[in-house]
Each structure stands twice: as C-alpha cells, then as structure tokens.
Amino acid sequence: MEDVLRIGGQELTSRLFLGTGKFSPNSLIPEAVRSSGAQVITVALRRVDQGSEEENIASFVPGDCIMMPNTSGARNAGEAVRIARLARAAGYGNWVKIEVITDNRYLLPDNFETIKATEILAAEGFVVLPYMSPDLVAAKKLVEAGAAAVMPLGAPIGSNRGLKTRELVRILIEEIQLPVIVDAGIGRPSEASEAMEMGAAAVLVNTAVATAGDPVAMARAFGLAVEAGRTAYLAGLGATRQYASASSPLTGFLSD
C-alpha cells in the first residue's frame, strides 16, 4: 500500500522537504531535488541588492514541486503575514512556512508570534507550516490556529547538531494530531532516519545537504534515509531490552 502524506489537500510520497539556501552554485539545486526525491522545496523572500546580479531561485525549482516560501526575516506576526501575502500575490502558491525570529544567536522561533501569524494566514486560506520550538502547549495552539502541520526544531538552524530536542519532539508526535515535521538542525542522514523512526511525518533539511562535499549525493543519502526511517516506523521497531536475548534457540547444542 502506498504511504502518502496529506498536507493542504496535496498528497506527497516523499517525506523529505528540501531547502534551497547556501547551495554553491544554485545550479546544483535541481539535481539535488531530483536525487533526493523531495517534493516540497523552501525559498525565502529578500530585498533586491541593487549592487549585485542575483539569480531567480524559482527557476531552479522543478515545476512539479511545491514551492514553499518562508517568512525568514520576520520579527513579529505582522511581518510574517506581510511576507506570506506578498509571496502568494506574486504567484508563488499558498503554502507558507512561518518563521518568526528575534533571537540572533540561536535563531530560536517566537512561538507566540508564530501562533498569531498562523491564525491570520490559515483564515485567509494559506497552507501554514509553522517552524516552532517543540513545546506541546504551543503546538496545541497551532493546531487550534489552523496549521497544516507543525515543524519543531531538532537543533538550531544550520547547526547540523542533530535531534537535540528528541524527547520534546517525541511528545509532540504522540500528542499532536497533525503531521509533525522536524525542521532545522538535522545534520546527518542517520538523524533524519531517527526522526522518521520516531514517527515524524517528514523532515526538512537544508544546510546538511547544501554544504556537503557533494550536495547531490548527500541529497540522495537523505532521501534514502528518510525512506528507511519511515519504513522502519511502519514496520514497528522491536522492543529494547537491558540484557541479551538469544536469537538462536538455546536447545539442541552439540554438547547437550
């Protein structure tokens, strides 16, 4: 049976979401998207730098992917709402990743403002995927606000430190009825796999792929890892034990 993730009326067969930041060159993005199998691709919106020639990132995102602008740079709900509305009005679809950050050192999200922005944008018909600190109360409020999924961080953005928030993410997966997508901090395919084994609906990865020695190969590794982790979750992991439990029968030895 096909394992499908449904978000905002869309059916996704890939549970890896891929960011487009930090690729050098950007021309690697289409190859990375293809080799990973990712179907949801994040982008950002910025003021044009008049002094430099910038590439159109949208041209690197394959047409059959869902482009999800984020609201990075927003410091409160109002700014996030403004960015989301601009991106949608400009024709970039109705998916949005809410990112509201005022903490410059750890780039931790402001859950309170994120809830406010989610409420406004969900009411306007956006498919809202909020990036959040993995707090159960905030996640419940995001559900009430109309989020399409919740995206708790694994570790600070771009840190490649892995699933430092493991226990809190586990609680969200257990208690929240929406897809839980681990976003930020995942640095290795094995960590993506672990998140999926825990029951995460998907993971969002950017830095770990874009800054790898071979981003296209790493994108493939993440795609495989997410699939392996998901398959393991669906298969049901065996119980862990403190002491050994023989795999082979303990009878019929030659010495018996």
Next chain:
Amino acid sequence: MKIILNGKEDILPEGITVAGLISLKKINPDTIIVEYNYELVKSELWPDIFLKENDRLEILRLVGGG
C-alpha cells in the same frame, strides 16, 4: 524627490515611474516583486505608477532559503 526604497532614503528624478526606477537601478524586472506603499503591484502596472515624495517602495526577490 525623496522616496524610501527598500528601507533607505533615495533621491530620484521628478516624474519617474516604478518601471523607470527599475530601469534606472538596472534591476532585472523578470524576477522581482514590487510592493508600493504596502501594496503588491503587478508588473503590468509599473509604467503607470508615478512615484511621489515620501512613497515607500520595496523591490523583492525570491532567494535560496530553508
């Protein structure tokens, strides 16, 4: 004439349009999003909007992001 362009003051010739400004600043018009006084303006309307003193203009573009 003074306007606020991408958050900074900029002095422009009188009677310039949004399209004229984009051309003056040598910005590739194909990939940008223009917000004029907090409203998104489609590219068809850029030649029709004459900038006025203290207008606020944001010229934005999608970039790589996570």
